[in-house]
Amino acid sequence: MSKLAVFVAFAFSVVCACRAAAVEVTVYNQNLGLVKETRTFDLHRGVNDVRADDVAALIDPTSVHFKSLSAPNAVGVLEQNFEYDLVSPEKLLEKYVGKPIALERFSALDGKRSVLKGILLSTQNGRVLRGDDGKIYVNPPGNPVLAELPEGLESKPTLLWKLQAEKGGKQACEISYLTQGLSWSADYVLVVGPKDRAMDLNAWVTLNNASGAAYKNASLKLVAGDVHRAVRPSLHVMRAFGASESQASQFSQKAFFEYHLYTLKRPTTLRDDETKQIQFAEASDVPVRKVYTYMGSALEWGGYSEYSRTNADYGVGENKKVWVDLEFVNSARNHLGIPLPAGRARVYKADSDGSLQFIGEDSIDHTPKDERVKIRMGDAFDIVASRKRSNFVLDTHRRRAEESFEISLGNHKDEDIVVEVVEPLYRWSSWSIARASQKWSKLDARTIRFDVPVKAGGAAAVSYTVRYAW
Numbered sequence: 001m002s003k004l005a006v007f008v009a010f011a012f013s014v015v016c017a018c019r020a021a022a023v024e025v026t027v028y029n030q031n032l033g034l035v036k037e038t039r040t041f042d043l044h045r046g047v048n049d050v051r052a053d054d055v056a057a058l059i060d061p062t063s064v065h066f067k068s069l070s071a072p073n074a075v076g077v078l079e080q081n082f083e084y085d086l087v088s089p090e091k092l093l094e095k096y097v098g099k100p101i102a103l104e105r106f107s108a109l110d111g112k113r114s115v116l117k118g119i120l121l122s123t124q125n126g127r128v129l130r131g132d133d134g135k136i137y138v139n140p141p142g143n144p145v146l147a148e149l150p151e152g153l154e155s156k157p158t159l160l161w162k163l164q165a166e167k168g169g170k171q172a173c174e175i176s177y178l179t180q181g182l183s184w185s186a187d188y189v190l191v192v193g194p195k196d197r198a199m200d201l202n203a204w205v206t207l208n209n210a211s212g213a214a215y216k217n218a219s220l221k222l223v224a225g226d227v228h229r230a231v232r233p234s235l236h237v238m239r240a241f242g243a244s245e246s247q248a249s250q251f252s253q254k255a256f257f258e259y260h261l262y263t264l265k266r267p268t269t270l271r272d273d274e275t276k277q278i279q280f281a282e283a284s285d286v287p288v289r290k291v292y293t294y295m296g297s298a299l300e301w302g303g304y305s306e307y308s309r310t311n312a313d314y315g316v317g318e319n320k321k322v323w324v325d326l327e328f329v330n331s332a333r334n335h336l337g338i339p340l341p342a343g344r345a346r347v348y349k350a351d352s353d354g355s356l357q358f359i360g361e362d363s364i365d366h367t368p369k370d371e372r373v374k375i376r377m378g379d380a381f382d383i384v385a386s387r388k389r390s391n392f393v394l395d396t397h398r399r400r401a402e403e404s405f406e407i408s409l410g411n412h413k414d415e416d417i418v419v420e421v422v423e424p425l426y427r428w429s430s431w432s433i434a435r436a437s438q439k440w441s442k443l444d445a446r447t448i449r450f451d452v453p454v455k456a457g458g459a460a461a462v463s464y465t466v467r468y469a470w
Helices: 089-095 306-310
Strands: 022-028 033-043 046-052 065-068 075-083 100-106 113-122 128-131 136-138 143-146 158-165 169-179 182-192 198-209 215-224 251-256 259-264 268-270 274-287 289-294 323-329 343-350 356-364 372-379 383-395 400-411 417-424 431-436 441-444 447-454 459-469
Touching (some): 022 182, 065 075, 182 356, 251 274, 268 274, 343 372, 417 459
Parallel strands (some): 022 215, 182 343
Antiparallel strands (some): 033 169, 065 169, 100 113, 128 136, 182 198, 215 259, 215 268, 251 259, 323 372, 417 447, 431 459
């Protein structure tokens, strides 16, 4: 079917709303948006059937709320419906199965028009028509011409209400609903200085609108935090692609319940199937620290057990990689000091030619002000490490075990470094460090850390013995 002609000949008595006079969109991190619109309806006294189109296609119908702003106590909602069975050539013909239609055809030779009329019998895998001449036509050519738009089909997703109004006249009304297909995230661009001691930071808000509606000149609010929702069947959501927008940072923020609310200080338009970026924050010369971490154990802890207490091979696997992290404090002193929403951080650094090169990326969690942010960059190339167990003694009669480890570090860089050596004590919950070659700190109930200085071009080692009792 290359073309479809539809003729509609019926009276329309439902009150339609004018376009939204004001739109407010609140977007959450979890593929969820709250839309609030102010629209005007011209009501008459008594029962009114009213409708509003241009709404999101992925509405949660159970979340729709309608109220009159002009006369809240004079307008009540009797019913509300969400119509989303949209017009398409396939659906139109499905509605006409068993009904008369006409096929308009034009001759390719002389351009003359002819019409085939009959009853549409089927639309499955093609059209089957019983002509007025009694013959059965299979996939006859021609453009369908229909008498009217079948009931129950809409050209756009539409909300309909049945309202009881105590008085007539124009009413400003607020419509609100939750919809899927709206989401946002934060994207951070970090440019590290030549000596890896300072960086410039640019934060962007990335908005995705695949809700099936556009929001023009909307007041935009973003909620950062994990809002709990009851589990519901998921809806199919298209991925959003579109243009991006670069603007100066224009967001204000404040605490809101247990979340943070970011408000754009100017209206913006969110087009359907669009990805939009708006600058959120920027800071220069933020002090940053490069952190080297070596976790030599390759063990993934599975809990305490008799096996963990007594098996000699438990936790012997070795990891040889030293991690590199960049760490900074989100404080006003460091030119930041605002709650940073969760997002992806990409890090760049200028090479000897002055060209920026990508050096790593990581995801950060929601970070309050004055907290540390750590970005995992990858594995250090010029730092080597090894870990071996030097002793294991098991005394089942006295219910004890003693285990010793040696960690070796080599620094092939031309600068002095400090490596944080993190050691898991996973055999049992009751432990003590019997001997250690240097000072250590307790990170949690089953982890300790040594901060080991390593000279440029040099090596260093740390050893310790842990004693378990049960």
